[in-house]
Amino acid sequence: MILNNLANKKILLASQSPRRHELLKGIDIEFDIIAAGGIDEIFPENIPINDVPIFLAKEKAKAFANFIQENTILITADTIVKCKNNILNKPKDRNDAINMLKKLSGKKHKVITGVCISSINKNKCFKATSKVYFNKLTDREIEYYIDKYKPFDKAGSYGIQEWIGFIAIKKIKGSFYNVMGLPIQKLYKELQKF
Amino acid sequence: MILNNLANKKILLASQSPRRHELLKGIDIEFDIIAAGGIDEIFPENIPINDVPIFLAKEKAKAFANFIQENTILITADTIVKCKNNILNKPKDRNDAINMLKKLSGKKHKVITGVCISSINKNKCFKATSKVYFNKLTDREIEYYIDKYKPFDKAGSYGIQEWIGFIAIKKIKGSFYNVMGLPIQKLYKELQKF
Numbered sequence: 343m344i345l346n347n348l349a350n351k352k353i354l355l356a357s358q359s360p361r362r363h364e365l366l367k368g369i370d371i372e373f374d375i376i377a378a379g380g381i382d383e384i385f386p387e388n389i390p391i392n393d394v395p396i397f398l399a400k401e402k403a404k405a406f407a408n409f410i411q412e413n414t415i416l417i418t419a420d421t422i423v424k425c426k427n428n429i430l431n432k433p434k435d436r437n438d439a440i441n442m443l444k445k446l447s448g449k450k451h452k453v454i455t456g457v458c459i460s461s462i463n464k465n466k467c468f469k470a471t472s473k474v475y476f477n478k479l480t481d482r483e484i485e486y487y488i489d490k491y492k493p494f495d496k497a498g499s500y501g502i503q504e505w506i507g508f509i510a511i512k513k514i515k516g517s518f519y520n521v522m523g524l525p526i527q528k529l530y531k532e533l534q535k536f
Numbered sequence: 537m538i539l540n541n542l543a544n545k546k547i548l549l550a551s552q553s554p555r556r557h558e559l560l561k562g563i564d565i566e567f568d569i570i571a572a573g574g575i576d577e578i579f580p581e582n583i584p585i586n587d588v589p590i591f592l593a594k595e596k597a598k599a600f601a602n603f604i605q606e607n608t609i610l611i612t613a614d615t616i617v618k619c620k621n622n623i624l625n626k627p628k629d630r631n632d633a634i635n636m637l638k639k640l641s642g643k644k645h646k647v648i649t650g651v652c653i654s655s656i657n658k659n660k661c662f663k664a665t666s667k668v669y670f671n672k673l674t675d676r677e678i679e680y681y682i683d684k685y686k687p688f689d690k691a692g693s694y695g696i697q698e699w700i701g702f703i704a705i706k707k708i709k710g711s712f713y714n715v716m717g718l719p720i721q722k723l724y725k726e727l728q729k730f
Binding site for chain 1: 562696706708710
């Protein structure tokens with residue numbers, strides 16, 4: 343472990359996303375996962391879309407607050423896909439997923455993740471934004487992806503680390519890992535300072 | 537397989553890089569790997585650095601030309617890391633790797649991959665460029681990475697998909713998969729048209 347300041351801490355990641363588990367593992371720290379429970383991802387209508395991920399990451403921190411003991415560090419996060427000032431959530435069903443990918447096809451969108459690091463006496467919240475440029479997709483490509491990869495647990499109905507991320511994403515500006523669900527470089531920096 | 541035009545083709549990837557194997561697998565096509573042989577990666581001094589990857593990808597295509605039969609499609613590629621108008625190759629040893637990462641620390645560099653698709657009667661070569669922005673690295677981080685991950689098979693002494701890519705890369709502009717060694721979205725498009 344290179345983050346010496348965390349040596350005596352118990353780190354908890356409150357997320358069911360296998361991508362987030364993989365990304366946090368990738369910085370070589372030990373942590374436990376809180377997978378049960380969670381929140382309804384509801385937010386006040388009057389907050390700007392760009393602030394929704396931090397708002398929800400804070401709500402998640404509150405929901406899991408009873409897990410925080412002395413020497414615990416809790417990490418919560420929320421990722422949204424923002425396209426033309428609308429949020430694309432996890433798709434409800436196959437048709438919803440098809441419609442989302444049609445919206446993303448041939449266009450640029452943003453992926454915004456809010457992260458909160460919480461301990462018994464302090465917390466630090468931050469966000470990261472990445473721009474993603476999609477190539478134009480054919481209906482056949484969209485249906486092939488949805489039927490084979492079933493992206494029903496993914497905001498915006500796609501995973502950048504899957505087939506569609508390989509064939510359709512021309513370029514990104516920002517952090518790739520943020521698009522996967524966790525801006526891991528920023529999180530490393532913030533953990534180092536926490 | 538969604539690339540119908542390749543249905544009766546035998547695709548060969550001439551590369552020993554496990555990252556390239558993984559990326560080509562990711563677009564759901566079947567292919568074989570030619571891992572033996574290869575070329576000395578030597579190029580004329582007078583060609584611009586940006587053209588070196590295509591030059592070497594063409595040289596590799598020539599070196600493996602005897603594998604091309606009717607209905608064969610051969611894919612060759614070369615990736616360079618360009619920092620301040622210098623090419624950073626694979627490191628010779630631990631010290632060389634340390635020096636390369638010190639050069640990349642806190643700076644922007646480019647990753648350029650040249651790709652050639654070759655058949656018995658035609659070929660198509662193209663390149664892709666991504667910009668990578670490194671955070672400042674401490675000596676301890678550099679040595680930790682090199683000793684634990686041993687990036688001696690990697691141009692520029694780093695893998696974006698490893699620990700150092702998680703903790704040190706602030707952002708990229710361009711294709712992430714190009715930084716891993718193959719601009720897979722461009723390759724998919726070119727294979728579709730080939």
